[in-house]
Structures are given as C-alpha cells and as structure tokens.
Amino acid sequence: MTQSVDTLVILGASGDLTSRLLLPAIGQLLTDQPKRTFTLIGSSSDDLDDDAWRKIVATSFSTVDAKGPTVDKLLKETRYVKADATSADDLKGLLGDAKGVPALYFALPPAVAAKACEALGTFDLPEGLTLALEKPFGTDRESAIRLNATLAKLVPEDQIHRVDHFLGRSSVFNILGVRFANSILEPLWDGLHIERVDVIYDETLALEGRARYYDGAGALMDMIQSHLLQVMAVLAMEPPSTLGEADLRDAKEIVLRATRVWGDDPVTASRRARYAAGEIDGKKLPAYADEKGVDPSRETETLAEVTLQIDTWRWKGVPFTLRSGKALGGRRREMVITFTPAEHIPTGLKGTMEPAKLRLLFAPDSMSLEININGSDDPFELERASLTADFGPGALLAYGEVLEGILDGDPSLSVRADTAVECWRIVEPVLTAWREGRVPLEEYPAGSEGPKDWKQLG
Numbered sequence: 033m034t035q036s037v038d039t040l041v042i043l044g045a046s047g048d049l050t051s052r053l054l055l056p057a058i059g060q061l062l063t064d065q066p067k068r069t070f071t072l073i074g075s076s077s078d079d080l081d082d083d084a085w086r087k088i089v090a091t092s093f094s095t096v097d098a099k100g101p102t103v104d105k106l107l108k109e110t111r112y113v114k115a116d117a118t119s120a121d122d123l124k125g126l127l128g129d130a131k132g133v134p135a136l137y138f139a140l141p142p143a144v145a146a147k148a149c150e151a152l153g154t155f156d157l158p159e160g161l162t163l164a165l166e167k168p169f170g171t172d173r174e175s176a177i178r179l180n181a182t183l184a185k186l187v188p189e190d191q192i193h194r195v196d197h198f199l200g201r202s203s204v205f206n207i208l209g210v211r212f213a214n215s216i217l218e219p220l221w222d223g224l225h226i227e228r229v230d231v232i233y234d235e236t237l238a239l240e241g242r243a244r245y246y247d248g249a250g251a252l253m254d255m256i257q258s259h260l261l262q263v264m265a266v267l268a269m270e271p272p273s274t275l276g277e278a279d280l281r282d283a284k285e286i287v288l289r290a291t292r293v294w295g296d297d298p299v300t301a302s303r304r305a306r307y308a309a310g311e312i313d314g315k316k317l318p319a320y321a322d323e324k325g326v327d328p329s330r331e332t333e334t335l336a337e338v339t340l341q342i343d344t345w346r347w348k349g350v351p352f353t354l355r356s357g358k359a360l361g362g363r364r365r366e367m368v369i370t371f372t373p374a375e376h377i378p379t380g381l382k383g384t385m386e387p388a389k390l391r392l393l394f395a396p397d398s399m400s401l402e403i404n405i406n407g408s409d410d411p412f413e414l415e416r417a418s419l420t421a422d423f424g425p426g427a428l429l430a431y432g433e434v435l436e437g438i439l440d441g442d443p444s445l446s447v448r449a450d451t452a453v454e455c456w457r458i459v460e461p462v463l464t465a466w467r468e469g470r471v472p473l474e475e476y477p478a479g480s481e482g483p484k485d486w487k488q489l490g
C-alpha cells in the first residue's frame with residue numbers, strides 16, 4: 033500500500049452506485065487494511081446534511097460488517113457538501129475544502145460527468161488530483177474522444193481511472209491464473225482448438241428504479257460495450273510478460289483493436305429485446321415500457337447479444353458472443369469456452385460426442401471442465417463428466433480492488449484512453465443498425481429465458 037490520495041470526494045453521493053457498491057467497498061477496504069487513512073466527502077445536488085450522509089455511509093458499511101478504529105474515524109469525520117457537479121464554482125469550493133491530495137470520483141450519469149470535466153478545465157486544479165470516471169465512458173465514440181481530450185488537459189493519463197468494476201472482479205483475475213499459470217490450456221487457446229466463446233451475463237434484476245440512467249443506455253451500452261468487452265479482452269489477449277499496468281493494458285488494447293462485428297454485418301450478428309410484463313420469484317413485474325421514468329419510444333433494449341470476430345492468427349474463425357440482459361428467469365453469469373470436437377472418435381465408442389467445454393462462472397466463482405469419459409457401466413458408452421473447482425471470493429469486493437488502485441495511484445485495473453474509444457468503435461455499427469431499425473426489437477416476458485427463438489448459448 034503506497035497511498036497517494038488523502039481525500040476522496042464522491043460526486044453523486046446520493047445515488048445507487050454510491051450506497052450499494054462504493055461505500056460497502058470502502059468499508060470493507062478499511063476493515064481489511066486498517067492502516068489506510070483518508071477523508072471521505074460525499075456530494076450531490078440533494079439537500080442532505082452531514083448526519084443524513086453519515087447514516088447512508090453507516091448503513092452501507094453495515095452490509096459488509098465494516099468495523100475497527102479506522103472505520104469509526106472515517107465515519108466520524110466524513111462530511112457532506114451540496115454541490116452542482118457541473119458548476120465550476122461548486123467544484124472549486126469542493127476541491128478547496130479537501131485536505132492534501134484529492135481524488136474526485138464521478139458517480140454521476142455519464143453526460144453530467146462529461147460536463148463536470150469541462151467545468152474542471154476553467155480553474156487551477158490541485159497538484160496530484162486523481163479523477164475516477166464510471167462507465168459508460170462517454171455516450172459514443174466521438175464523445176469518448178472528446179472526453180479523453182478534455183481529461184488530457186486536466187491531469188496526466190496515469191491519474192485518470194476509467195472505472196470498469198468487472199476488471200476488479202476475482203472472476204477476471206481467475207482467467208489470468210487458469211490461462212497463464214498452467215501449460216495445459218494455453219497451447220489449446222486458439223482457433224484450431226476452440227470452436228466458440230460465449231460470455232453471458234443474465235440478471236434477474238430488472239430496472240430497480242434506474243430509468244434516469246438506464247433508459248438512455250440499454251443493455252448494449254450498460255454491459256456489453258464496457259464490462260463484457262473487457263472480460264473478452266482478458267480471455268483473448270496474448271500472454272503478457274507481467275501483470276503490470278503497461279503490459280496488461282497493452283495486451284487488452286491489442287486484442288480489442290483487432291475486434292469487429294462478425295462478418296461486418298450487425299444485422300445478422302446482433303439481437304435485441306425488451307422485457308414485457310411477467311413474474312420473477314413470485315413477484316409480478318410490469319413491462320419495461322411501463323416502468324416509471326421509461327420513455328417507450330426510445331426502444332431501449334433490456335437484453336442484447338452481439339457476435340464479434342477477432343482478426344488475429346490465434347482467433348481466426350472463432351465467434352465471440354457477448355450477451356447480457358435484465359429481468360430474466362435465472363441468473364446465468366459465465367464464460368463458456370467450447371472446444372472443437374475430437375478429430376476422430378474410434379469406432380466402437382458410442383454415446384455423447386459433445387465437444388469439451390470450459391466454464392468459468394462469475395460470483396460465486398467456480399470453474400468446470402466438461403469432458404467425455406467412459407461410462408461407469410459400459411466402458412464403450414461415453415458419458416459426460418465435469419471436473420470442477422471453486423475459487424475463493426477474493427479478499428476485496430470488485431469496487432474495493434478498483435478503489436485500492438485509485439487510492440494508491442495504480443491504474444492497472446482502469447480502462448486506458450485508447451481502449452475506451454476502441455470499445456465504442458466495436459459496438460458502433462450495432463448501435464447504428466439498431467437506431468435505424470434494421471434489427472427488430474423483440475420481446476420476452478420478464479422471468480423467461482429471453483425470446484423463444486433465440487439460440488441457447490454455451
């Protein structure tokens with residue numbers, strides 16, 4: 033731990049991200065690493081006072097059983113400042129108030145965060161200021177380029193953290209261990225031995241009152257353009273020499289630069305759908321279009337699927353399909369690597385001929401390698417067996433890993449400027465085809481597996 037930040041200012045302190053994910057991660061980090069000391073300031077446009085804010089912090093901390101003198105000290109000293117994040121005067125006041133080296137965490141809707149960055153360019157910023165921006169970074173490729181240019185005028189690139197909390201998930205660290213700490217998988221990790229790769233993140237959660245943000249984003253921008261492309265990059269990248277910031281981020285960037293929509297045809301390579309009324313776990317859910325704050329004419333998708341190709345020797349001909357959706361009947365969150373079928377099964381063996389599959393599951397993290405083995409009764413009758421292993425949950429929550437990087441000035445887990453633009457470049461043809469109505473918006477009942485005729489992945 034070489035902490036470089038003295039005061040963490042969260043803009044958007046009254047929002048969902050702050051209370052549900054950031055504050056619990058801070059509580060856990062301080063419980064796990066009690067030598068850390070920093071001041072926390074919460075800020076948003078809401079009329080809160082210090083006591084109300086402390087209550088929010090304490091409630092979030094209690095969800096992770098945060099305790100110890102460092103936690104108590106932070107709780108006692110944390111303050112709330114009402115501010116408009118897009119006002120230069122308010123931001124100047126906030127930063128002027130911060131002790132030592134500050135970090136600004138933009139837990140704000142993306143358009144508001146972009147305006148806040150422009151406002152920061154109108155006055156002198158404190159030495160060492162760190163900026164942490166949430167995904168989605170910008171709202172399209174052009175705006176991401178503009179936002180990068182604005183940020184580059186404010187602070188050096190290594191003080192900019194474009195947060196993608198999936199990069200802090202133990203599931204992503206597990207890919208690195210399984211792939212690069214064994215000599216049995218990496219030689220098979222290419223188009224000669226792998227038929228397809230699917231990354232699936234189906235949630236049972238629905239809109240959860242987030243229309244203000246989600247209705248302008250949808251499943252493609254919310255999950256695929258950011259998180260799932262990052263996961264795919266780690267699955268597909270060349271083995272890096274180290275896990276240092278430059279090696280890791282270069283390796284991801286190279287693979288993303290080679291990625292494009294399968295066959296350059298977004299119409300056949302993508303699908304979108306929106307949930308209709310239904311039921312999940314005995315709870316009735318209204319149609320997405322009827323949720324509070326949703327404008328149905330925007331045709332925002334709540335389930336998206338895109339197939340990509342990676343133009344490298346290693347991945348020629350291998351489809352990578354990324355899928356994510358809300359209000360689905362079951363939580364299915366996994367990366368599935370389907371190997372090519374055996375070249376020749378000796379005549380005399382019968383039964384299942386399915387290719388081997390490696391499944392890496394997100395939280396709780398586990399893996400299973402599904403293979404064909406001889407049957408227990410008849411040795412000539414093949415059966416399916418699964419070799420499984422559980423991974424530990426990791427010492428820190430994903431946001432704890434991310435915050436640790438921010439507080440210690442290590443950008444390894446953050447998305448680099450060029451990569452943020454690349455991710456928009458990859459999905460842009462799909463966004464355009466959808467906007468032009470060239471891919472129909474289908475429907476699925478909440479609580480189902482998605483539209484009936486969609487092929488099962490993995």
Ligand SMILES: NC(=O)C1=CN([C@@H]2O[C@H](COP(=O)(O)OP(=O)(O)OC[C@H]3O[C@@H](n4cnc5c(N)ncnc54)[C@H](OP(=O)(O)O)[C@@H]3O)[C@@H](O)[C@H]2O)C=CC1
Binds near residue numbers: 044049139144168244
């Ligand atoms: N929620 C989640 O699960 C996740 C969210 N994210 C990202 O985090 C970001 C925030 O999302 P989320 O917390 O869900 O959104 P919310 O709408 O719940 O919260 C947004 C926050 O921003 C504040 N805000 C909006 N405009 C201003 C302004 N001009 N000045 C000051 N404060 C302002 C709001 O305050 P007020 O209510 O007073 O307007 C509120 O505190 C998004 O980019 C999202 O993609 C990323 C991962 C997960």
Ligand SMILES: O=C1O[C@H](COP(=O)(O)O)[C@@H](O)[C@H](O)[C@H]1O
Binds near residue numbers: 254
């Ligand atoms: O960034 C987001 O991620 C969550 C899913 O991540 P999890 O770690 O909470 O499972 C998703 O629900 C949300 O819509 C999205 O903004």
